[in-house]
Amino acid sequence: MLRSMYSGISGMKNFQTKLDVIGNNIANVNTYGFKKGRVTFKDAISQSISGASGPVQGGRGGTNPTQVGLGSTLATIDTVDTQSSMQTTGRTLDLAIDGDGYFTVKDGAGNIFYTRAGNFYLDEDGSLVTGDGFYVQQLKGNTLENIKIDSNVYASFSINSAGKIIAINKDNTQPNLEVDIALTKFNNASGLTKVGGNMFQKSENSGDPQNGIAGTDGFGSVNAGYLEMSNVDLSEEFTEMIVAQRGFQANTRIITTSDEILQELINLKR
Template sequence: MLRSMYSGISGMKGFQTKLDTIGNNIANVNTYGYKKGRVTFQDTMSQTMSAAQGAIAGVRGGINPAQVGLGSQVGSVDTVHEQGNRQTTNRPLDLALEGDGMFVLAEGIPGSPINETSTNVDLSQVNVSFTRAGNFYLDDSGAIVNGDGKYLIGESSTGQAGVITIPDDAQSFSIQTDGSVNYVDSTGNPQEAGQIRLAKFSNPGGLQKVGSNTFQNTNNAGLSTAADGTFNDINDLLVAGEDGTGKMVSGALEMSNVDLAESFTEMITAQRGFQANTRIITTSDEILQELVNLKR
């Protein structure tokens, strides 16, 4: 069977993956904090027709190898963590990060210290995830949570890692660029509810997407503060604007970093590449038909 047919099939599979990735990017063009995907290709093993030969002095020069490629394959599906544009909302619980870093979220598990009466969190006993989507809300107990009810983690009012809670009788509250959460109590006195902390990764591309705008840590992400790769206490959380993290902007959200013009251009090239590979298969089929017709 012609090798070109199998090369065309491998090319079609690769461009299908690229189109799937582009489609997902376009679907999330308005998703807060979304990081676009990118597909790269690499060639497969080549069949060597003749090996390279060195030069023989006074007889002949060197000969290059003769190889026929056997198609392509998907090399990687990367997550591009460049910063998206900032959209002003003027909502105090909408937070954007200007620079590196991610918000830390925790979801309670059986036996978790996260409950209505305690704001401190043992980070080794909860499900921790990370996000760049800064649309947060207050639950019925005044704790800051995301849209799925996961708690935003920082330094609580007790000085430990935990949930930041704003009292129900607070007259107003604000969030500073370093993540400090301040509020005015019922008597008109300013109080501090805590400080939102961040996580930073040396290789954010190594994070694993788990849906709902969140990522999970992996062994290849490179947590900057936790040497063992896990969060345990407040010392594993970073202050916004320090240690290479970005500043926090209240009243704004980071939009998706998907560029529609780039996505549509990539979609056109992927479509043409897919069509070209189908043409390879069609041409190979015509050649095989000619070979079959030799018998007639």
């Protein structure tokens, strides 16, 4: 009975974690480029009452092991890295990736981050930045570089499906500016570490970053005037919430039932 009580406690803790992840998913249902989380469980260790035995020639047959499980534990909290639908904005600097890859950005200290949220802006210096002021990177040879579109030099610019920014000189002289927005992909994108602010960073299990441009070597295309929406499905999240709530309630019943049995044992001595 004490074993069943602690099994119930482990189940309650796990379903609480599941509710935490569901709550975060729902809170980010309208966050551009957000990738939802998913919780999986596994059984904990089992206490062996007796081991297995093989059959004996001329005697009895084999027997299976006798074990009592001691509850459940958290297996994984996955990042579900699936493509989401796109929202039309009509804004030139709103970019959405259709397919694999992440936009690559740097902070002022040179730290590299990756994001699927493509709501970008031009700062006072003409640098292409995120809402938090991180510099969007271009692929120029083998070194990543900041993107700068100086309004004093260029009259207009556009972005095509290959993620190329084409800026036209004010005096119509050549060459015009052509910049390839850098995309980065990973062997295991689900292994990236979430660091907040719609940003990811490389982890030990994500694989090394592979830099490229849209439309080449398996990189996705870039759609200007669109933003990728969150891949959270509210109907799925609410269903999972019901499952988690009922699972939590069922585990509380294990504890209360075990307590009632212990109370009956105590009442044997009156």
